[in-house]
Structure formats: C-alpha cells, structure tokens
Amino acid sequence: MPRPTAEQIRTRIHEALVREVAEKGIGAVSVGHVAKRARISPGTIYLHFDSKEDMLQKVYLEIKTEFHGIIVAAQDEPCSRAMIRRMWRDLFDFVSAHPHDFQFVEYAGAAQVLTAAQSRSIGYMQAEIAAMLQRAVDDGTLAPLPIATLTVLLVAPAMHLARTALLAGRAVQKSEIDLTFERVWIGVSAH
Incomplete structure (x- = not known):
C-alpha cells in the first residue's frame, strides 16, 4: 500500500x-x-x-474562504432577487455537501479562534456580502433596512433550518427551503 x-x-x-x-x-x-x-x-x-490553535485557525480560514467564494458567486446573477435566492440556495448546497464543515465554522466562529489580525484579514468577506445586499436595497429589491438587519433576517432562518437538519441527521428538503425562502422574502423585499 x-x-x-x-x-x-x-x-x-x-x-x-x-x-x-x-x-x-x-x-x-x-x-x-x-x-x-x-x-x-x-x-x-x-x-x-504549529499548534492546536494554528490548526483550528487555518482550517477555519480555509472553510470560511471556500464558503465565502460560493456565496459571492451569486453576484453574477442578472437581478437582485435572483442573486439573493441563489445565495440562499448555495448556502444549503454547501451545508448538504459539507455538513460538518458548516458546524465547525459555527463553533469556531463562536469560540473566536482567530487572532485579531486574522479577523481583520477576512473583514472583506463581510464587506462583499454587505455590498451585495446594499445593491439590492439600492435597486429597490430589498426593503430599505440596515444591512445588518437584512443579514439577520436572511441568514438566521437559513442557519436554523440547516442546523436543525444537521443535528437530526437529515437533509433539508427542497420544498422546505423554498417555502422558507418565500416566507422570508415577504419580510425583506421592498414590494
């Protein structure tokens, strides 16, 4: 061998x-x-x-970078509604393909495993996603709410669905994802 x-x-x-x-x-x-x-x-x-901490930090950064790349790929969508929907679907595709990575990022993020310098080095990730949401506010697709509020309204239900399914050892059903998105959309859309 x-x-x-x-x-x-x-x-x-x-x-x-x-x-x-x-x-x-x-x-x-x-x-x-x-x-x-x-x-x-x-x-x-x-x-x-170099150490256990180095291992935690580097793996966290690798997963976070991969996940971010998947989410921001949605900015190529022709309209903001399609962009937001794709971000939502891509989140679930990532969680389905890498359920433990998703949970690792949640735990490591909550434990704040990164150094201050490492946290600053990935600050652009949050800024890019915020810019995508701002674009949707500016073009009248999303309600004129603070970006932090829109982020919570969009992400919290998705994270809850993903976490619940992961802990139950099952995949989130497409119909459940779509129904939840439509309900969330009512709260965040400008129309």
Whole structure:
C-alpha cells in the first residue's frame, strides 16, 4: 500500500479536526484525538501546523474562504432577487455537501479562534456580502433596512433550518427551503 502524500495527510487532518469539533465542541479538541481520528501520529500534525490553535485557525480560514467564494458567486446573477435566492440556495448546497464543515465554522466562529489580525484579514468577506445586499436595497429589491438587519433576517432562518437538519441527521428538503425562502422574502423585499 503506497504511503499517503502530504496533501492526503493534510486532508485527513482537516477532516478529523472538523469532525472532532462538530461532534465534541472546540473545548474537547486535542491534537491526540485529531491524530487518532486521522490515523496518524500526533507528531505528524506538527509537520502541518504549529499548534492546536494554528490548526483550528487555518482550517477555519480555509472553510470560511471556500464558503465565502460560493456565496459571492451569486453576484453574477442578472437581478437582485435572483442573486439573493441563489445565495440562499448555495448556502444549503454547501451545508448538504459539507455538513460538518458548516458546524465547525459555527463553533469556531463562536469560540473566536482567530487572532485579531486574522479577523481583520477576512473583514472583506463581510464587506462583499454587505455590498451585495446594499445593491439590492439600492435597486429597490430589498426593503430599505440596515444591512445588518437584512443579514439577520436572511441568514438566521437559513442557519436554523440547516442546523436543525444537521443535528437530526437529515437533509433539508427542497420544498422546505423554498417555502422558507418565500416566507422570508415577504419580510425583506421592498414590494
């Protein structure tokens, strides 16, 4: 059996860390538990990361960056309503494809695993999404509410549906996603 490549080992560490956090929470994570789950020695983790904190931070940034890229791809939609709907659907597609990554990002975000400098370095992500929502306000698609309020009104129901389904071990049904979006749309649309 061939030895795994450095990239394969890095992927195993990533997956093991994400599952550990999703199943046990940030506080229960240890290099030893991650190594055991990844089927490597604890020392191997230190070939890829400086510390447990470094591992948490880098994996968080990787997932957050991937998720952000998926969400902002919706800005290419021809109209704001289609853009918002696509952002909503893409959120669920990501959660369906990577349920533990979604939960990891939630837990790591709540635990504030990033340094202040790292948090500043990804500030553009929030700004890009805010700009997309502002565009929809400016063109009369979304109600003229503060962007922070619109964000909560759009994201909170989506996160709740995704979290509930994940914890129940089931996928969110397309009909449930669509119905919820239509109900949320009533509250956020300008019309």
